[in-house]
Amino acid sequence: MRFPLVALALALAAITNPAGAQPAAAPARLTLDEAMRLAEATHPSVLAREAQLSAAEGTRREAAALLFNNPELGTEAIRRRPSGPAGSWNEWSVGISQPFETGGQQAKRREAAAAGLDALRAEIDDVRRQARVEAATRFLAVLSAQQRVQLEQRSLDLFERSAQAVAKRRAAGEDTRLDANVALVEAERARNALALAGERLIDARSELGTAVRLPPSALPEVAGDLGTAIDGPLPYKLEQLLASAQNLPRQRALAAREDAARARLGVERGNRNPDVTVGVHAGREGPSDGRENLTILSLSLPLPLFKQNDAAIGQAMTDMTQAEVERAAALRDSDARVRQLWSRLASQRERIQRLQRVLVPASTDNQQLSARSREAGQIGLLDQLLVNRQAIDAERDLIDLLAEMQATRIELEYAAGWLQQGNSR
Numbered sequence: 001m002r003f004p005l006v007a008l009a010l011a012l013a014a015i016t017n018p019a020g021a022q023p024a025a026a027p028a029r030l031t032l033d034e035a036m037r038l039a040e041a042t043h044p045s046v047l048a049r050e051a052q053l054s055a056a057e058g059t060r061r062e063a064a065a066l067l068f069n070n071p072e073l074g075t076e077a078i079r080r081r082p083s084g085p086a087g088s089w090n091e092w093s094v095g096i097s098q099p100f101e102t103g104g105q106q107a108k109r110r111e112a113a114a115a116g117l118d119a120l121r122a123e124i125d126d127v128r129r130q131a132r133v134e135a136a137t138r139f140l141a142v143l144s145a146q147q148r149v150q151l152e153q154r155s156l157d158l159f160e161r162s163a164q165a166v167a168k169r170r171a172a173g174e175d176t177r178l179d180a181n182v183a184l185v186e187a188e189r190a191r192n193a194l195a196l197a198g199e200r201l202i203d204a205r206s207e208l209g210t211a212v213r214l215p216p217s218a219l220p221e222v223a224g225d226l227g228t229a230i231d232g233p234l235p236y237k238l239e240q241l242l243a244s245a246q247n248l249p250r251q252r253a254l255a256a257r258e259d260a261a262r263a264r265l266g267v268e269r270g271n272r273n274p275d276v277t278v279g280v281h282a283g284r285e286g287p288s289d290g291r292e293n294l295t296i297l298s299l300s301l302p303l304p305l306f307k308q309n310d311a312a313i314g315q316a317m318t319d320m321t322q323a324e325v326e327r328a329a330a331l332r333d334s335d336a337r338v339r340q341l342w343s344r345l346a347s348q349r350e351r352i353q354r355l356q357r358v359l360v361p362a363s364t365d366n367q368q369l370s371a372r373s374r375e376a377g378q379i380g381l382l383d384q385l386l387v388n389r390q391a392i393d394a395e396r397d398l399i400d401l402l403a404e405m406q407a408t409r410i411e412l413e414y415a416a417g418w419l420q421q422g423n424s425r
């Protein structure tokens with residue numbers, strides 16, 4: 001089965017309402033798919049880009065017209081009153097004229113409009129992906145913060161029990177004041193760590209609510225786990241990611257922008273050729289006893305002696321060169337970024353496997369052994385507290401590393417343009 005983009009080992013469990021609970025009191029439930037869908041649908045950057053579609057569509061429709069310039073309709077009425085007994089009479093004329101481009105600008109203009117529309121659509125796809133990745137990253141941060149709170153709560157319970165046991169032993173004269181103080185310090189440190197983890201969870205939930213555009217009063221509750229089963233192979237290879245990176249929405253947008261810039265350069269070069277204006281006029285002149293009906297065909301052509309559109313051509317060439325440079329740099333950077341993230345992900349997966357296979361089991365085993373040894377009087381309090389602290393630190397390291405690995409995977413699959421979970425398109 002294809003592995004989701006950022007889920008990796010995110011086992012999302014269904015949250016059911018407790019029996020007898022009122023619907024209003026039930027916590028809101030937010031899955032990874034729903035978070036990504038909401039972020040994509042409501043992100044301001046996505047909405048702003050989509051709002052630009054109307055302008056791009058209008059440009060395309062305008063470029064698709066038969067001619068770029070509109071015809072011009074003109075009319076003229078003259079009242080003649082010559083000196084003498086001849087009297088007066090009316091003369092009139094009406095005509096229509098149409099400019100014609102002679103440099104093939106209309107075809108290039110259509111190419112530029114179509115490429116610009118394609119670029120905008122690709123940019124919208126890229127912004128949607130960014131919104132999904134942002135939501136997934138913040139969703140992951142909430143999961144990590146939740147697990148840290150659970151761990152710190154277990155740590156607090158453990159060290160409080162130790163402190164209470166030492167207090168009883170000291171009252172019985174079995175432990176020293178130093179032992180009691182050490183146990184009390186560890187308990188207070190655990191309580192402070194729990195409070196700090198709770199603050200981070202509040203911040204993470206608030207950021208996730210911002211990503212999915214939910215008000216503070218409806219901050220989402222998420223269910224899931226960072227995951228522990230990472231021994232299986234990844235659903236892709238480096239070569240596949242590198243090939244996928246060549247067809248990123250951003251790459252397609254830059255390629256379309258380059259095509260549009262090249263087409264606009266063709267338009268400006270075509271504008272060097274003078275437009276030919278063809279007109280047809282009809283009129284009536286002369287007195288009533290000698291009236292003449294006129295039909296006139298006119299042709300006008302400006303002489304490009306002084307202005308040859310050099311400024312517009314130079315600007316179009318600059319825009320095209322910049323588009324070429326940006327596209328080449330993006331291709332080069334995406335390849336390097338994918339390779340960098342791939343190496344980081346492989347290292348993190350190896351470190352997680354070592355923690356899961358060696359450090360965490362050994363620390364857990366040491367906790368059990370130290371508890372029995374303490375009861376048997378074979379070790380002192382400081383030795384037991386050290387073992388407990390090592391076990392808690394090992395679990396902290398695993399949670400942090402799992403969160404880092406998941407974040408790296410999100411970033412890698414985004415950089416490579418790999419199929420993302422939660423994509424509603």
